Amino acid sequence: MYPKINDVLYIQLDTGDEKEAKIVYKSRISDMDDESMYMEVPLQEGTGRLKKLFIGDELSAYFLSEGGVKNYFNSYVLSHHEDIIRLVRIKKPDPDQITKVQRRSFLRVQAELEVAVIAKDGTQFLTKTDDVGGGGVSFHLKPGQSISEGSLLTCWVLIPYKNGAVEHVPFEGEVVRVKQLPTNRSIVMLKFNHIVDMERQKLIRYCFERQFDFRNR
Incomplete structure (x- = not known):
C-alpha cells in the first residue's frame, strides 16, 4: 500500500x-x-x-x-x-x-542477537537476546549477573539481514520483568523508553524477515 x-x-x-x-x-x-x-x-x-x-x-x-x-x-x-x-x-x-x-501490537519474534547492555551504575556486558520486537527486547543474564526491575538501561543490538547487511540499533529501555529460569540463568524483559523511529524500523524489518522464514519452514 x-x-x-x-x-x-x-x-x-x-x-x-x-x-x-x-x-x-x-x-x-x-x-x-x-x-x-x-x-x-x-x-x-x-x-x-x-x-x-x-x-x-x-x-x-x-x-x-x-x-x-x-x-x-x-x-x-x-x-x-x-x-x-x-x-x-x-x-x-x-x-x-x-x-x-x-503500536499496540508490535510483532515480536524469537531471535538470538548480540546485545550490549550498559546500566546506570556503569555495569556493562554483552549477551544474547531471547526475542526482539518493535516495542522492546528480552535478553539473557548469566549466573551471578543481576538487574532489578525498573532499571533503566542503555543498549544496542546487532541486526543481521538476509541480504547480508548488518545494522547497530541503539535504544534506551526500562526493565519490566526479570524471569528466573531453572538453569540458574534469567531473562530480562525490556520495554523501549526511547528509540528513534528510524532505528525502530530496522528492528521491525528484521522481525518481518524472521516471521517470513518461520512461515516457510
Whole structure:
C-alpha cells in the first residue's frame, strides 16, 4: 500500500549525527510515478524550518493509514524537481518494503542477537537476546549477573539481514520483568523508553524477515 497524493510523510534522516537523526520532519506527497515519489521540501516539526536535502541523502519515513497504522519505509533522494513549488524526488519503495505497524501490537519474534547492555551504575556486558520486537527486547543474564526491575538501561543490538547487511540499533529501555529460569540463568524483559523511529524500523524489518522464514519452514 502506497501513500496517497497529499498524504503527510514523517521523515528522519539516516545520518551518523545522533542529534540530527532524532529530528522529525514533515512533508506532503505531491505526485508519484512508477519509480519515484515527489514530496514538498520537508519542515522540521515544532520550528517550521525548511530542511535542505541533498541527492543521495538516506531517510526513513512513515505515513498514517486508516486506524492510525504507521506504514514505514526507507528511501533516498534522487533529485530535485521544479514545479509550481520546489519538490524533492525520492525513490519509491517496492510494496513489500513497506511495513505496517500499529503500536499496540508490535510483532515480536524469537531471535538470538548480540546485545550490549550498559546500566546506570556503569555495569556493562554483552549477551544474547531471547526475542526482539518493535516495542522492546528480552535478553539473557548469566549466573551471578543481576538487574532489578525498573532499571533503566542503555543498549544496542546487532541486526543481521538476509541480504547480508548488518545494522547497530541503539535504544534506551526500562526493565519490566526479570524471569528466573531453572538453569540458574534469567531473562530480562525490556520495554523501549526511547528509540528513534528510524532505528525502530530496522528492528521491525528484521522481525518481518524472521516471521517470513518461520512461515516457510
